[in-house]
Amino acid sequence: MIKQGYTSSNDADVTRVTPIYHEGEAATDPRLSKTSMTPTSASTFSGYSDEGSFDHIQLEVGSIIKNTFELVAFLGEGGMGTVFKALNKVWEEVDARDPYVAIKVLKPELSANKQLVRSLYSDFDRTKMLANCFNIIKVYGFDRDGPHVYMTMEYLSGQTLDEYCNHEPIAFAQAWFIIEGIGKALAYAHNKNIVHRDIKPRNIIITKDNVVKVLDFGIASKINENEGDETKFGGHELGALTVAYASPEMQRDFPPDARDDIYAFACVIYEVLTGKQFYKQKIHKAAPIQGLNSRQMGILNKSLAFERDKRTSSIQELLDKLRPVKTPWGKYLGIAGAFCSIGLGLWGVLSFSPEVKQLTDSGPVQFPVVVKPPPLTSSPDLVVAPNQAPLPASTTVSVQEAAPEVATKPTPIYQEPGYSSTSKDGIIQIQTSKPTYKNGDPFQLIFTITQPMYVRVVDRDGKGVVSKLRPNAPQPDKLLPANKKHIYPPKNYESNVRGDSGYSTVTIVASAHPFPKAVQLLNTDGSVSEQIQSGSYSWTQIRYTVHK
The missing domain is CATH 2.60.40.2550 (Immunoglobulin-like)
Structure with a gap:
């Protein structure tokens, strides 16, 4: 069973909606030279001080949303919402081959916060724009049922990448389909001027058929927009990030850039091949990895560069230079x-x-x-x-x-x-x-x-x-x-x-x-x-x- 959420107690692995780092201040990441600041309190965003008042409207397995979606299993929970497996009763009535969906519900105590509602809608809107990419999860709808704001998407049977790897290194030949699948998803998004900004193992699913799917575009942002088409809301406005995979520029609240995804993607590649988080190694350059030649190590380290201008410029360049050497x-x-x-x-x-x-x-x-x-x-x-x-x-x-x-x-x-x-x-x-x-x-x-x-x-x-x-x-x-x-x-x-x-x-x-x-x-x-x-x-x- 998959977990489409964030359940780890490891702070570096969790998507943070706070803190926000302002000009002249910095995150606690040791890669940054400036001093840290006190996080903005969660109540600043939620608009509510008494979360207990929402206990009576919390959803659980067995609940029905909009007279259509019956929640049949809990999949995961994060700071902003909960993900369930749901039976689409309309699809069931017409004998649909697969009547199940995944449904992400914003926590009721946060549903009055317009920015957080926009964040969930941003996830839906961005992902819908990328519907033609085989390696990106498909979304179906966005709606509200009373206090419950929710998004429906395809239900994936499989494991998140961190579950799939289980903190063990995977040989490069066996890991290539994972690397290539993630890369294809990001390259497609970047071609649509969308950066994900939260690439990490828990936002990647390996299905039971070994298909790689990238999900959770909740803090994605558009780049290179035309005048009049500016993004009205982006995840960077909430200070949302996952420290272990966030680029130094993201932690300084720089404007979104495709190279933020390249850095996070390189961190994921390093973790898949070594079984260790690059963030926790406290290093500036990865040591040689078994199965990679000097050219492949060179492009990986270039993608892990702390300075944006020294980083690999595109996902395609990273894939092309990392691609396994073919036998003649x-x-x-x-x-x-x-x-x-x-x-x-x-x-x-x-x-x-x-x-x-x-x-x-x-x-x-x-x-x-x-x-x-x-x-x-x-x-x-x-x-x-x-x-x-x-x-x-x-x-x-x-x-x-x-x-x-x-x-x-x-x-x-x-x-x-x-x-x-x-x-x-x-x-x-x-x-x-x-x-x-x-x-x-x-x-x-x-x-x-x-x-x-x-x-x-x-x-x-x-x-x-x-x-x-x-x-x-x-x-x-x-x-x-x-x-x-x-x-x-x-x-x-x-x-x-x-x-x-x-x-x-x-x-x-x-x-x-x-x-x-x-x-x-x-x-x-x-x-x-x-x-x-x-x-x-x-x-x-x-x-x-x-x-x-």
Whole structure:
């Protein structure tokens, strides 16, 4: 269960609505040279002195807001509000697939304070502007029910980043999908002239599908605004910040700047990779971190600079220079492809059909689905992975969700595939368990992705018969987690190669978003379609041989 709030007793980790630091005065952060001041009292903002008078209207599990939202679970609490999991009763009535939302409610004793209400609305308004970013939480509405001012947003099942890391370091290769997800969210916000200003592990969620989501834009501010479009309220006016991740400029109440987010983001990266807060190390420069080379350490330390003008200028620069070094697979695949081509010339273009059965006492179960395309006018140059036994004649199936028209003009693939390959963008790595199989050998396909994605895997034999390997009945169509080994066939199933000698080609295509129903993966000759090559997809192909 997630906690969309601030519950730690560690003051440096909590978003502070006070104190406010004025000109000539400074925070208690040791990085600042000026002396500290006494915080402004909370009553200055709340407008109320007797919080106990609101006990009778405090919400709890079981309460219903606006006759629509039934609170079913407590998720977290912060200085300004409380977050619940809620059942949208209207969505439930229409049998919505997921009728649950997260609802953030401003504390009743604060609801008369216009600035705090504006802060919650700012969270809603800013996040709504960023709705098209996959790595930013989606918001649905902002409303009031009597003394309760609230915002509804998507309910995320997973862990906050601090829970996910649990104060333990994560290897850079395994942490990259987290770093990249946060970076994409911030880069998108910055392109919209919005700075988050409270990036920290508790405002980042890793869902159960390993999707990274950034939330809580409550103290975000707009920058570079046009005249007449100035922000009427920003979190800096309340002195809201989280000391452990706030830039020195934020603690001096400087105007908002994208480099505030860059500093906080670098602090989060340091914490993920080391298991320690940069703030608590009382250092000006991070020591070498295992898994990072000198270039990567250089950009991290530049992003951690205490002076804004010396800091990395953009999130994209930080991501580009921190990005993991790719293995030069192409060099080795080219050599392997040459040997493979010689071998394939000897074997010829023949087909085979591996036998697939479930490892249970209930007998064999056929999967995945097999589809025969229209007859070819010429022999194809490429074939695709293991062909499966056909379903009964009464069963109607398709490689994709809808039967697309076949492209009239084949588009050649970018390289001669071997039995192991990495996509051009480095997102997909795929291989069969070996380059050559004997008749009866168990077949296995292994792939990994560097970020959560939806995946299609198909094969095509020498006769042009296409089989859908993934998704299949045991492995449904869903967002697959990053940096995890995905294996075909799934657990408790086996796929044994049988048939004549020949070779086949596996095609894998990955997308950050669900595939359209009419997606076309292949041309008639087995090459990747123009729709895939020109779209926002990652893809590659591999080939292996079979002999008796």
